[in-house]
Amino acid sequence: MAQGTLADTQPIDASKVDTQAEIKYAPKKGELATPNPDLKIDSVNEKFAEKYPRQYDSWKSTNKSTAADSAIEQDPRMIVLWGGYAFAKDYNKPRGHYYAITDVRNILRTGAPTDANTGPQPMACWTCKGPDVPRLIAEWGEEGYFTGKWAKAGAEVVNSIGCADCHDTGSKDFADGKPALRIARPHVLRALEAIDKPFEQSDRTDQRAAVCANCHVEYYFDKTNANNVVFPWYKGVDVDSMEKYYDEIGFKDWEHSLSKAPMLKTQHPDFETWSMGTHGKNGVTCIDCHMPKVQGEDGKVYTNHQIGNPFDAFESTCAKCHDQSKQTLKQTVANHKKDIKEVMIKLEDQLVSAHFEAKAAWDAGATQDEMKDALQAIRHAQWRWDYSAASHGGHMHAPDVMLKVIASGLDRAADARRELAIILSRHEVKQPIDYPDISSAEKAWKVMGIDIEKERQAKDEFIKTIVPEWNKEAKAKGLLINDEPPVK
Numbered sequence: 001m002a003q004g005t006l007a008d009t010q011p012i013d014a015s016k017v018d019t020q021a022e023i024k025y026a027p028k029k030g031e032l033a034t035p036n037p038d039l040k041i042d043s044v045n046e047k048f049a050e051k052y053p054r055q056y057d058s059w060k061s062t063n064k065s066t067a068a069d070s071a072i073e074q075d076p077r078m079i080v081l082w083g084g085y086a087f088a089k090d091y092n093k094p095r096g097h098y099y100a101i102t103d104v105r106n107i108l109r110t111g112a113p114t115d116a117n118t119g120p121q122p123m124a125c126w127t128c129k130g131p132d133v134p135r136l137i138a139e140w141g142e143e144g145y146f147t148g149k150w151a152k153a154g155a156e157v158v159n160s161i162g163c164a165d166c167h168d169t170g171s172k173d174f175a176d177g178k179p180a181l182r183i184a185r186p187h188v189l190r191a192l193e194a195i196d197k198p199f200e201q202s203d204r205t206d207q208r209a210a211v212c213a214n215c216h217v218e219y220y221f222d223k224t225n226a227n228n229v230v231f232p233w234y235k236g237v238d239v240d241s242m243e244k245y246y247d248e249i250g251f252k253d254w255e256h257s258l259s260k261a262p263m264l265k266t267q268h269p270d271f272e273t274w275s276m277g278t279h280g281k282n283g284v285t286c287i288d289c290h291m292p293k294v295q296g297e298d299g300k301v302y303t304n305h306q307i308g309n310p311f312d313a314f315e316s317t318c319a320k321c322h323d324q325s326k327q328t329l330k331q332t333v334a335n336h337k338k339d340i341k342e343v344m345i346k347l348e349d350q351l352v353s354a355h356f357e358a359k360a361a362w363d364a365g366a367t368q369d370e371m372k373d374a375l376q377a378i379r380h381a382q383w384r385w386d387y388s389a390a391s392h393g394g395h396m397h398a399p400d401v402m403l404k405v406i407a408s409g410l411d412r413a414a415d416a417r418r419e420l421a422i423i424l425s426r427h428e429v430k431q432p433i434d435y436p437d438i439s440s441a442e443k444a445w446k447v448m449g450i451d452i453e454k455e456r457q458a459k460d461e462f463i464k465t466i467v468p469e470w471n472k473e474a475k476a477k478g479l480l481i482n483d484e485p486p487v488k
């Protein structure tokens with residue numbers, strides 16, 4: 001081991017997590033953070049360019065990761081799996097941090113609001129996009145921030161993921177060139193306490209991983225409160241514990257348009273899966289691989305802020321600890337990816353069939369009572385599929401965990417389809433039923449009743465008319481001083 005950060009670290013200890021704690025910790029009405037005028041957050045990234053040129057330039061070069069591939073066009077099954085939910089319209093693979101504002105504006109899921117009070121999404125959709133978010137929470141309080149439609153903050157959240165998301169930029173330490181890592185989002189501080197990793201008391205290793213846990217985590221919007229973001233970690237961070245939490249509080253993200261199952265949308269539990277993998281358990285953090293220390297031309301060592309694929313900086317990442325060649329390790333990771341993808345697709349196929357079979361059962365007159373167990377099994381199976389699919393880099397961070405999660409999902413999908421087969425026979429439906437052709441995204445959108453052209457036209461209009469107004473207003477307020485978020 002070439003690096004000295006491993007010895008003093010503790011993996012998340014599930015036995016320490018208070019299993020009765022969800023009532024105690026998930027904030028109730030009136031328990032959200034109030035405005036905090038003492039917390040000064042400078043969200044304008046360009047202001048740090050002059051004093052910290054190496055960190056700034058490497059941070060800005062996240063703009064080199066430009067590919068925005070559509071995941072659902074590559075795999076139209078997802079359009080069926082998310083039937084009745086905005087993800088069925090548009091879902092891209094992630095790209096560089098520099099594009100977070102651009103992409104949340106452009107994604108069809110945020111629709112085409114015409115003013116501050118229209119559009120399909122709530123304020124919470126800005127929450128992992130940049131340092132204007134902790135700034136607004138400090139100014140408006142959590143309730144003030146989370147209440148209202150997404151378009152409310154169009155002229156406020158304009159700086160992409162940056163310095164003040166991870167650093168206490170107003171501190172003396174930061175002025176002295178030290179990291180001064182900080183978490184400024186109250187819901188993240190609460191979640192870290194729930195897993196017995198309170199940020200202030202954590203060592204440097206844990207704090208380094210925690211800054212990524214601002215955003216690379218599973219979360220939900222608490223509709224019983226102010227639609228605020230909550231991480232469902234009160235029973236643990238593994239797939240079973242979070243499912244149990246959601247079942248107990250009776251939460252669903254949406255009802256599926258075909259099967260009527262009460263669905264969960266897993267977000268991106270990257271931090272959670274990493275913590276259960278070999279590297280997480282050994283105290284090798286996101287920073288060791290995604291933000292290595294490097295030497296500048298002037299000989300000074302600094303943190304490379306171009307967060308991207310660690311293989312691109314192999315000598316300062318993997319090679320610090322491993323003797324194998326780049327090619328060998330790359331091949332190992334590629335093999336894990338292939339194996340996981342293969343079983344993941346099998347689970348998707350099972351789930352697609354189950355949604356259509358459930359629809360056929362409803363159409364044949366099945367009752368809520370008959371369908372209950374099958375729908376719960378669909379919910380659990382898809383939660384497990386999505387936990388693995390949305391864990392970006394899961395094949396690298398915890399390949400064994402991914403395989404186990406998918407296997408348990410296949411098991412629950414089998415439960416669902418066994419129940420459905422019995423219900424369909426009881427209602428004298430000929431089996432196998434007719435499954436529609438969803439072999440392309442265009443076909444799948446048609447089957448699911450989505451008019452994609454209409455969505456795209458409305459979005460184009462929004463980008464042409466509303467977005468320039470947002471930029472203009474943000475400039476007038478001094479929030480945008482140099483570059484506007486790119487249009488594409």
Ligand code: HEC
Pocket residue numbers: 045048049052055056059161162163164165166167177178179204208211212287291301302303304305
């Ligand atoms: C996603 C989180 C994140 C963002 C965004 C971020 N940093 Fe950092 N920064 C880190 C981490 C992690 C370290 C290393 C901490 C450690 O060594 O323990 C670091 C280290 C630093 C340091 C200490 C010296 C060094 O290079 O190690 C400075 C100064 C710094 N960053 C400036 C900036 C500036 C300026 C920006 C905005 C342009 C920025 N950072 C954006 C996470 C971030």
Ligand code: HEC
Pocket residue numbers: 065093094095096097099100101103104127128129130161165166211212213214215216286287290291307308309
């Ligand atoms: C404020 C929220 C936030 C923080 C903090 C954050 N990320 Fe991200 N990250 C995102 C979002 C959002 C995207 C997707 C951006 C897009 O596609 O527009 C992303 C994308 C990425 C990607 C894909 C990059 C690419 O080029 O494909 C990696 C890798 C990543 N983040 C790692 C990290 C690591 C490691 C940390 C901690 C040092 C971190 N992130 C901190 C929100 C965040």
Ligand code: HEC
Pocket residue numbers: 093094095209212213216270271272274275279280284285286287288289290309310311333334337392393396397
């Ligand atoms: C041991 C090294 C290592 C650690 C630790 C690590 N990662 Fe990664 N991560 C990688 C590699 C390598 C890839 C790319 C895998 C590939 O090429 O298929 C990756 C991929 C990703 C991606 C997907 C990027 C994309 O474009 O799809 C995200 C997001 C990410 N990591 C975030 C994190 C976060 C957040 C943490 C900490 C909680 C973390 N990683 C810890 C090595 C690491």
Ligand code: HEC
Pocket residue numbers: 001003277278279282284288289310311317318319320321322329330332333396397398399
């Ligand atoms: C800071 C040190 C460190 C860095 C950096 C690091 N690793 Fe590791 N890696 C470890 C340790 C420790 C283990 C566990 C060894 C054991 O249990 O014997 C490990 C285990 C592994 C394993 C086997 C376990 C598994 O999850 O399949 C693979 C593969 C691996 N690392 C790949 C990588 C790759 C690829 C990178 C760079 C992207 C990387 N590592 C970066 C320390 C590191």
